Amino acid sequence: MKIKPSTMTSRIALAGLALAVVGGSAAIGADDTMPPGRSIAYAANDIKLSVYQTKDAKDECPHGVNTLGPREQFKLLYPQDAGQKWKFVDTQMGREAEIWWPTLDKAEEFPFIEAEGKTAIGLDLDGKTKPSDFTSPEGKSGVDNQLYRVVGCIMNYRDGASIINSERAFLLGYHFNRLLIELTDVDSLVNDDDVTITTYRGLDALLRDAQGDFQAGGTERIDMRWGGKDFVHTGKGMIVNGVLKSEPMDILVPQQVAFSSAAASTLRGARFDLKLTPAKAEGLIGGYADIESFYRRFNRAWGTHFMSYGQQVPPMVYRALHHLADGYPDPETGDNTAISSSYSVKLVQVRILHAGKEVAETDSQRDARQLAESGTSSPSDAK
Amino acid sequence: MRLVGKHFGREGARVRKTFVTRALLFAAAVVLPAGVFLSGSSIVTASAKDVEAKEAGTVVGSPRRLRLLTTQQYINTVQYYFGPDIKIDVKFAPLERTDGLLIAGASVAGVSGAQIETYQKVASIVSAQVLSPDRRATLLPCKPKSDKAADDACAEKFLGEVSNYLYRAPLSKAHLAKFVAESNKAATQLNDFYAGLQLALEGVLLSPNVLFVAEREEPDPHHPGQMRLDAHSLASRLSLFLWNAAPDAVLRQAAARGQLDTEKGRAKIVDMMLASPRLETGVRSLFDDMFGFEDFVTLAKDGVIYPYYLGEASGDAREQTLRTVVDQLLTKDRDYRDLYTTRETFVSPALAIIYGVTTPPGWHAIEFPPEAHRAGILTQVSFLALHSHPTRSSATLRGKALRELILCQKVPPPPANVDFSAVNDPKSNFRTARDRLTAHRANPVCAGCHKITDPMGLALENFDGAGQYRTDEKGTAIDATGSLDGKDFSDVDGLSRAVHDNPALPGCLVRRAYSYATGGAVSLNAEPALVELNKNFAAQNYRLRGLLKAIALNDAFSTVSKPVPKPEPKKTASVPLLQVVAENPK
Numbered sequence: 001m002k003i004k005p006s007t008m009t010s011r012i013a014l015a016g017l018a019l020a021v022v023g024g025s026a027a028i029g030a031d032d033t034m035p036p037g038r039s040i041a042y043a044a045n046d047i048k049l050s051v052y053q054t055k056d057a058k059d060e061c062p063h064g065v066n067t068l069g070p071r072e073q074f075k076l077l078y079p080q081d082a083g084q085k086w087k088f089v090d091t092q093m094g095r096e097a098e099i100w101w102p103t104l105d106k107a108e109e110f111p112f113i114e115a116e117g118k119t120a121i122g123l124d125l126d127g128k129t130k131p132s133d134f135t136s137p138e139g140k141s142g143v144d145n146q147l148y149r150v151v152g153c154i155m156n157y158r159d160g161a162s163i164i165n166s167e168r169a170f171l172l173g174y175h176f177n178r179l180l181i182e183l184t185d186v187d188s189l190v191n192d193d194d195v196t197i198t199t200y201r202g203l204d205a206l207l208r209d210a211q212g213d214f215q216a217g218g219t220e221r222i223d224m225r226w227g228g229k230d231f232v233h234t235g236k237g238m239i240v241n242g243v244l245k246s247e248p249m250d251i252l253v254p255q256q257v258a259f260s261s262a263a264a265s266t267l268r269g270a271r272f273d274l275k276l277t278p279a280k281a282e283g284l285i286g287g288y289a290d291i292e293s294f295y296r297r298f299n300r301a302w303g304t305h306f307m308s309y310g311q312q313v314p315p316m317v318y319r320a321l322h323h324l325a326d327g328y329p330d331p332e333t334g335d336n337t338a339i340s341s342s343y344s345v346k347l348v349q350v351r352i353l354h355a356g357k358e359v360a361e362t363d364s365q366r367d368a369r370q371l372a373e374s375g376t377s378s379p380s381d382a383k
Numbered sequence: 384m385r386l387v388g389k390h391f392g393r394e395g396a397r398v399r400k401t402f403v404t405r406a407l408l409f410a411a412a413v414v415l416p417a418g419v420f421l422s423g424s425s426i427v428t429a430s431a432k433d434v435e436a437k438e439a440g441t442v443v444g445s446p447r448r449l450r451l452l453t454t455q456q457y458i459n460t461v462q463y464y465f466g467p468d469i470k471i472d473v474k475f476a477p478l479e480r481t482d483g484l485l486i487a488g489a490s491v492a493g494v495s496g497a498q499i500e501t502y503q504k505v506a507s508i509v510s511a512q513v514l515s516p517d518r519r520a521t522l523l524p525c526k527p528k529s530d531k532a533a534d535d536a537c538a539e540k541f542l543g544e545v546s547n548y549l550y551r552a553p554l555s556k557a558h559l560a561k562f563v564a565e566s567n568k569a570a571t572q573l574n575d576f577y578a579g580l581q582l583a584l585e586g587v588l589l590s591p592n593v594l595f596v597a598e599r600e601e602p603d604p605h606h607p608g609q610m611r612l613d614a615h616s617l618a619s620r621l622s623l624f625l626w627n628a629a630p631d632a633v634l635r636q637a638a639a640r641g642q643l644d645t646e647k648g649r650a651k652i653v654d655m656m657l658a659s660p661r662l663e664t665g666v667r668s669l670f671d672d673m674f675g676f677e678d679f680v681t682l683a684k685d686g687v688i689y690p691y692y693l694g695e696a697s698g699d700a701r702e703q704t705l706r707t708v709v710d711q712l713l714t715k716d717r718d719y720r721d722l723y724t725t726r727e728t729f730v731s732p733a734l735a736i737i738y739g740v741t742t743p744p745g746w747h748a749i750e751f752p753p754e755a756h757r758a759g760i761l762t763q764v765s766f767l768a769l770h771s772h773p774t775r776s777s778a779t780l781r782g783k784a785l786r787e788l789i790l791c792q793k794v795p796p797p798p799a800n801v802d803f804s805a806v807n808d809p810k811s812n813f814r815t816a817r818d819r820l821t822a823h824r825a826n827p828v829c830a831g832c833h834k835i836t837d838p839m840g841l842a843l844e845n846f847d848g849a850g851q852y853r854t855d856e857k858g859t860a861i862d863a864t865g866s867l868d869g870k871d872f873s874d875v876d877g878l879s880r881a882v883h884d885n886p887a888l889p890g891c892l893v894r895r896a897y898s899y900a901t902g903g904a905v906s907l908n909a910e911p912a913l914v915e916l917n918k919n920f921a922a923q924n925y926r927l928r929g930l931l932k933a934i935a936l937n938d939a940f941s942t943v944s945k946p947v948p949k950p951e952p953k954k955t956a957s958v959p960l961l962q963v964v965a966e967n968p969k
Contacts, residue, residue, distance in 0.1 A: 204744060207693055207736060210686030217691060217736030221743060351741035360730045360742035360749040 033188040035278065036363035037370075040186060042274075042281045042347035043202050044179040045171060045214045047253075048164050050121035050284060050342035051148060051157050052137060060115045061153040068110045069311030070095070070304050077109070099299055102315040104322055112316045114324075115152025120145045122342035123271055123286030125248075125327075132326070144340035146324040147289055150317060156310025163302065163310055167257060176256035178202030179345075180220055181272070181281070182352055183237075183244065189276055192239045197246050197272065201231035201254045206348060216279040216349040224355055231264070237272060243283070246272040251287070253343070257301045265297040266290035268328055268338050274347070281347040288327035288338035295321060442606055443908045444942025445901035447598045447616075450490040453478065455668060457594075459628035461509055463661070464548055465522055469512050473505045477677075482904035483791060483895055485672050490903035494594075506588035514581040527576040533567035534576055542566065542583055549593045551622075551629050552615040553639070562587060596623065596902070600943045610943040614638035617941050621653065624900040625931060626661040627668040646936075653935045657928055663709050666927070670708045673895045675788055676701050678769055685774045689849035692768065695733035700764040700850070703729055706746065707760060712927040719892055719925040723759035723789075723882045726751040737764055737851050756845060756852060759879040761785065764850035771848035778816050781843050782836030789882065791891035794835050801829060814859040816844050838865040842878040889925050893917050900934045912939035 057065055068076070078091045120134035122145030129142040136143050156163040171177055180200040186192055203223035207215040222228065235249030248269035256262045270287030295318050307314060325336035361369065452460070454475045462469055476498050478488035513522055520526075523541055527534035542562045546554040562583045570579025587593065596619055603611035612620060615630075618638040622630035630638070634652065642648035656662065671677075679701050684692040706729045711717045717725070727750045735742040738757065740749060751757040760766060761781075770780040786792040813819040824830040824837070842865035847853050855861055863874045870881040882888060893916045898905045905913070916933055923929035934940055 204732075207732065209690040209693055211690065213690060215691055215693065215736060217739065219732055219735055219741050219743065351735075353741050353743055358743045358747075360735065360740055360747035362738075362740045362749075362752055362755055364752050364754065366741060 033190045035183075035186055035189055037367045038186050039182060039184040040189065040276075040278070041180060041182040041220070041350050041352040043206060043218075043220055043350045044181075044345050044347050045206055046168055046346040047171065047179065047285075047343050048167065048345075049147065049151055049157055050145065050344045051152055052117075052120045052134075053158055057153065057158070059119070060117045061113060062116060063113055065153045065155055065158070066113050066311045066313075068313070069308045070313055071308045072311070073110055073313060096304070099304070099314045102295075102318040104319055106315070106319070108316060108319070110313075110316075112313075112320060113153040114149045114320065116149075120148045120152075120342075121284065121344065122148065122340070123273055123284055125269060125271065125286055125288065125340055143342075144286070144326070145342045146326050147321075147339050147341035149324050150320045150339070154310060154312050154317075156307070156312045161310050163306060163312075166306070167255075170257040172206065172208075174256040174260060175203055175205060176201070176223070176260070176262045177254045178204075178206075178220065178223070179231075179254060180222070180350070180352060181274075181347065183276075186239070189239065189278065190242050195237050195239060195244070196234060197237050197244075197249070198234045199231060199251050200352070201228055202350070202352075206350075214280075214348040218348075218350050219353050220350040221353045221358075222355055226262075239276065242276055244272050244274045244276055244281070246270075248287070251285075255297055255301055258303070258306065261301045263297040263300040265293040267341070267343075274345070279349050281345075281349075283345065285343045285345055287341060289341040290328075290338050291318075291321045291325055292337070294339075294341075442609060442938040442942045443911055444609075444611070444939045444944040445909060445912075446903060446906060446945060447600050447610075447612070447943045448490045448902040449595060449597045450902050451475075451478075451492045451494070452594055452596060453486060453489055453627075456623060456627055456629075457505075459626070459664060460549065461588075463628050463631065464545070465509070465513050466518075469509060471505060471509060473501065475501060480675070482898055483673070483787070484898055485677060486668075486902065487898050487904045499589075502594060503585075503589055506585045509588055510581045510584040513584060514577045516577075519577060523580075530576055531574045532576060533570040533579060535563060535567060537576070538566045538570075538580055538583070539563045541580060542587065545584065546587050547635065548629060548632070549587055550590070551596070551619045551635070552592075598943075603942060606938075606942065612941050612943060614641065614643050617643050620900070620902065620940070621656060621935055623902070624935065625653075625656045625665045626659065627665045628661065650936055653932055656935075657932060662931075663713060666709060666713060666931075667705045669896060669899050671701070671705060672899065673788065673892075674704065674765070675769070675784070676704075676765070679765075682769060683773050684768065684849055688774050689847070689851075691736045691851060692849040693733045693736070695731070696737065696764065696768070696849070699731040699733045700768060702746075703731070703734060704760050704763050704765040707763070710748075716926055716928065719920075719927055719930075720883045720888055723761060723888070724879045726753070726755070726758050728757070728763065734764055737849060739852070753876075756875050758876055759882070761789075761843065761879060761882065762846065762875060767843065767846045767850035768848065771850075774848065776816060776844060776846065776848040778840030778844055779833060779836050780840070782838070782840030785839055785882070786836060789891060790885060790887040791894050792887065795832055797829070797832060802826060815856045815861060817841055817862055839867045839878055839881075841865050842872060842875050845875055889920055890917050893920055893930065896930060897934055897939075900940060906944075908944060909939060912937055 052060060054060060074091070074095060078086050118135055119137055120143050121136060122134065122143040124133075124140070124142035125144040127142070132146065133141065134143040134145060134148070135141050151157040155161045158164070178201060180202040182198045182200065184196045184198065186195050201223045202220040204218070204220050207218040209215045223231075231252050231254060233249055233251045235246055237244055237246030239245075248271055250266065250268050251270045252264050252266055254262070254264050267285070267287035267289055270285055272283070272285055274281040274283035274285075295314070298317075299314060321339055322335070325339045327336055327340060328338040329336050357369075454473065457475070458471045458473075461471060476492075476495070478485045478492055481487040481491060512518065523537070524544060525537040525540050527537045539559065543554065543559050546559060546562065565586060566579040566583035568579070569582045570576045573579060591597075598616040598620065599613045600610040600616070601613045603609045611617075615635070615638045618630040618634045621643075622628060622634055633655070637643055637648070637652050642652060679697045682697050684696075686692075707725070707727070708722065710729070711722050711725055711727070712719060727748070729746045730738055730740055730742050730749050731746055732742060732744055738751075738755075742749070756762065766784065767776070767781070770784040771777050772780070783794045786794050811819065813822060824833050842863050844856070844861050845852055845854065845863050853861065865872055865878060867878065867881040868885060868887075870877075870884070872878055872881055890913075893913060894905060897909065897913060897916060901909075916930070916937065919933045920930045923933075
């Protein structure tokens, strides 16, 4: 809160709400920076791994990008014109089994190219500047994004590639992948030193206008089906000059792609760095990707042929993830279980309809209802 | 047409062509005199007898009509009988809005060859669906002795029942025999009973007796010397008025038994019709027509200026207002005037982003709080967006619509040489609509009309061209003060109250409902009936059901009189543009 809430300030805020404009989909309250109901929510309409890219990948992939994907490797390993007869169990089935049960001690049969260079997109997750850290394109040092080294030279994660474009498309077509972020206790969308952040999985389609752009003001119900509570996480943050910066919090990132394949991966110690406006938010979500859930998320969601389009060989990725992991060491083995990472995200403002409140209401009606339900006389008391 | 051709093959197409050609010729033969009749009816002058009758206080009724079924009446009629799963994706030729209603235009409509082709295509599609293998067992009242041969009895049973319904009157035995003969002939040639029946049904659907509502008259025993609609014509008029569809079996039987000829019997039937779920269909149709909602079909909004006006918004806006009408006037039986002040309505997700509300998928009831300034249907997206330009709001269009659609007043059209530069220049220095219109009114040629429309239209300037609330235009605070017929107000809430209290408001609904009920423009000699209905409406605290019942039971509804045309306006050198021509000032 800009000013720590007292009953008096809350009443002033409530009075402002009563006078607030109801019509605008992205209406701001009486002081022009406080959102109606001291809360605002956003739904992700674009989310992708942050991959810094230069022209022709010369800086980050000086040795070129990975060109030997699952199909190319299969062809080299099991040539069909050599007169040798191959067994299904040794070839195709064997390769598929390796995707699901990868090993760390296997010597690579083909080279795996990691991203190099000093620049990467991401956040400083540990407050330190280490030799392995990057500098952001804007010049900020200490950027933690080792996942970028893993995926930076895999075509699937570069602009124009198969998986990135497909994930965006499925983000529009499916609902199970809707990441919602709700900010509450917001006294100002410009500067507020104490806001509460809650993530959910959303249920409803996003609205798009005639230009194809996402339209602010749509309603999103919270999806509590099928483990929906696992997507509910709460943390604290502040808004500085219109940018939300959060304290670390574990979150679960939903995913749903081809053929409705649903998955999720854990982002530990996640931090939000989002430029906020009443209509949208854009920026980064950094954190340590839990390797096992991150790896299985992609295997569950994408088939080998999708991996093949972008020359992504899952077992090699798995080994690289472990090789470059830099966070959350296993207390017993000491091995890191998570890897620093960053998502570049775009979000559009939505109105969250909380479970059990399947009614249409204006912001002021919502505030009045919430106050009545809490049995208190002001929003701050209701918290 | 494709369905039939594909199903019957080349021989079927030949048989069908012969039969349908005969039906078309029949239709054309009837249509031609219909046009003559209609033209004549619109120019006939009041006879001395009519005038004397009016002066003597005897019943002056409404003209006997010959009118086309509207698209929705046709669809409702077919689907009420054969089921809602019969798909009819058609729009018949548009009607000309006459005396404030599209449906009144159906009584002055002609039929072109292209329209007959459309009717034929729809008839073909409907009959193919009705006689399709998966529907036969349900929709046919009998089973033929053989699927591959003609069956006189079964064909006669099916065609008799269907024709009686679609003709809205009993079919003569000779007429039915012709249809049965054609059905049998085609069935024999095609070795398919159902194919023969399908062709016969197509012919029935194409009959002018189906497509046109031709009212018949008979001497009125209760008013010697006067004529009234015969029972089946009265049943059709009642059904099209209250249900927007052909009369069902109960209503036709009541007509056949003479129940509609007695005051008590007619009241019982009208009460039954008012209690039917089909009343909602009729009421929706009345208000959809009265509010000019057919313009939603061509409504366009600039996606850059109004990105929140999504593709679904137009359809949802129309539906929102109709739901509000049904909820307020039928479900809750509220005062009609409250429709212009109520904050109760319904929202959909597409409208929710315009209104700034949270709502689950689907339609949900909401009552806007007072500070939302959404009181009455004038503040709904349907009115605000429909009467705006694609890129900006329009106080003038909104004021004109309020005058013409809601208060039944006429605003003179702009002169041909009007200078719109002050309002159309996007680079002008005028920051608000009030500024632009003030400049526009500096031209005395323009001032007259704009004084009629703008004072109340400007009160709606807190809503942009898509209907979203705003407090400023280009950074300048909006001044929403205005006046309506001598009542001043400071904002849109004041406008809503002024409309609610305007004496022309209920009278306009009475006039439109009466015109809608009698199927044509209101004649001058309808004034006594309108006066009576207005008094009745007020006495019933402006309840819609009461008004509909009063109209349906009014002698003018069933008594036939020749219309009295409106006098031609006197041509003078200069027309006083300030004049608002109130059609029904009472």
